[in-house]
Amino acid sequence: MAFTLKARIGRGRTTETFTARLSVGSEELDVAVKRPRPEYAANEAFVSAFLAWAEEQKEIDHESVVGVLEAGKTSEGAYVIQECVDGVSLQEVLAALSKKKVATDPDKTGHVWDEDLDELNNPLPRWWIWLFWITIAFSLAYLWFYPGLGSWQGTLKWTSAQEYVDEVKTAQATHGPLYARLAAADMAALASDSEARIVGQRLFVNYCSQCHASDARGTKGFPNLADNDWLYGGDPATIKASILDGRNGVMPAWRGRLSELDAKTTAAWVYHQSHARDGQAGAR
Numbered sequence: 001m002a003f004t005l006k007a008r009i010g011r012g013r014t015t016e017t018f019t020a021r022l023s024v025g026s027e028e029l030d031v032a033v034k035r036p037r038p039e040y041a042a043n044e045a046f047v048s049a050f051l052a053w054a055e056e057q058k059e060i061d062h063e064s065v066v067g068v069l070e071a072g073k074t075s076e077g078a079y080v081i082q083e084c085v086d087g088v089s090l091q092e093v094l095a096a097l098s099k100k101k102v103a104t105d106p107d108k109t110g111h112v113w114d115e116d117l118d119e120l121n122n123p124l125p126r127w128w129i130w131l132f133w134i135t136i137a138f139s140l141a142y143l144w145f146y147p148g149l150g151s152w153q154g155t156l157k158w159t160s161a162q163e164y165v166d167e168v169k170t171a172q173a174t175h176g177p178l179y180a181r182l183a184a185a186d187m188a189a190l191a192s193d194s195e196a197r198i199v200g201q202r203l204f205v206n207y208c209s210q211c212h213a214s215d216a217r218g219t220k221g222f223p224n225l226a227d228n229d230w231l232y233g234g235d236p237a238t239i240k241a242s243i244l245d246g247r248n249g250v251m252p253a254w255r256g257r258l259s260e261l262d263a264k265t266t267a268a269w270v271y272h273q274s275h276a277r278d279g280q281a282g283a284r
């Protein structure tokens with residue numbers, strides 16, 4: 001008696017089953033061969049329990065039970081030869097009856113898309129698990145230091161309002177001296193002060209460029225402020241008056257929206273633009 005394994009048709013936690021070809025004398029027969037999975041093959045306690053189970057099964061002779069024909073050991077390990085019954089497995093029957101998908105292969109979850117796209121039952125990657133724990137640790141540390149849980153203020157006592165106050169303080173410390181200098185200077189001095197012109201230009205680009213264009217040269221319906229042709233006057237004080245009080249048409253009054261200092265600095269930049277040769281001066 002000899003047999004040759006063909007395809008694996010099933011795999012359980014401890015054993016696996018193959019279709020096989022059995023030859024007894026000149027006769028050949030299709031059978032199923034069950035054997036311990038490789039990790040159990042050398043486990044003597046398991047192998048003897050496995051063979052004992054096979055011996056018991058041999059005694060059972062029933063039309064609904066797959067019979068055990070033979071059991072034993074070869075140099076390659078223990079085996080149990082069973083009848084091979086062609087058809088669907090009980091698991092497949094259950095899977096077909098059940099709305100919920102049942103995994104028939106332990107390597108797959110049983111989720112199938114587009115008819116044959118199987119979701120494998122692989123463990124999550126290590127890096128993913130680490131990342132998962134790290135994010136949890138991070139969030140716990142975060143909640144320890146910062147507010148986030150109920151009325152807990154966090155050990156750092158951080159608030160967005162205080163952060164804003166601190167930022168304003170820092171900005172004042174950095175820019176305060178510059179603004180103090182700008183406030184003290186007169187407009188003619190500001191027009192020839194390159195730092196003041198940078199501030200003036202930024203204000204102009206923010207508030208005035210929509211109408212007068214970013215180089216102050218105007219466009220159709222909005223006067224060019226970078227030449228020496230004025231409707232109301234091109235001396236610094238008149239320019240500042242145009243800005244603060246507005247003019248006819250759609251030149252809005254900026255008083256209340258621009259501070260005195262802003263208006264003065266912007267006027268100085270406009271004045272500088274109009275006095276640079278042919279209005280071609282670089283923006284700064």
Ligand code: HEC
Nearest residue numbers: 207208211222230231232233239242243247248249250251
């Ligand atoms: C909504 C469009 C608009 C905005 C914004 C605007 N202006 Fe004007 N501005 C005008 C118009 C239109 C005139 C011409 C008014 C007139 O014809 O009486 C004008 C006139 C002026 C004049 C007088 C020009 C002259 O020839 O005497 C000055 C100076 C001036 N604007 C500066 C500014 C500055 C500086 C800002 C930004 C703070 C600004 N404008 C924002 C539309 C605008």
